[in-house]
Amino acid sequence: MCNLRKNSRKMNFCPNCGSKLYEKTINDSLVKSCNTCEYIDWNNWVYVSCVIAAFTDDNEVLLVRLKGKEQGKLTFPGGYRDLGETLDQAAHREFYEETGMVVHNLELYKTFTKDEQRLIWIVYKGKVQKSEFVENKEVFEAIYIRNIKDIDCNDLRGKLTKALLIDLLS
């Protein structure tokens, strides 16, 4: 799962056609709009990340331990939807990229919002068979936990990871 820039980036150019955006008031909202195409920046854009809570037959949930900047942190497999992908496709792809395993029976579970990162988590529940984890560029290992006490909470990546884990295991 890649990182998000912390601040909200100022949008000065149209993401569709690259023309300059101009401020304009629509329905009492100050927006930025493109005079070349019909793009309007409503200043409510978010990144969409598909996150997977994959359970084994023994009711353990799979977490991944990250490499890189957040070395050692635990979170759920997942990541950003690419343009053109469905959310389900993104969930399957991210799960496979981060674990080398295939998740089955994906069902939409719930969503979480974190405005300070302009982030929405689309959470799926799924089934996973314990099989060979494949180390990859983002993840060092996959672990399975049944109880939140099985891990050190300081290892959790962030507040959404913690909130989802508590939600699932309590």
Ligand SMILES: [Zn+2]
């Ligand atoms: Zn445009």
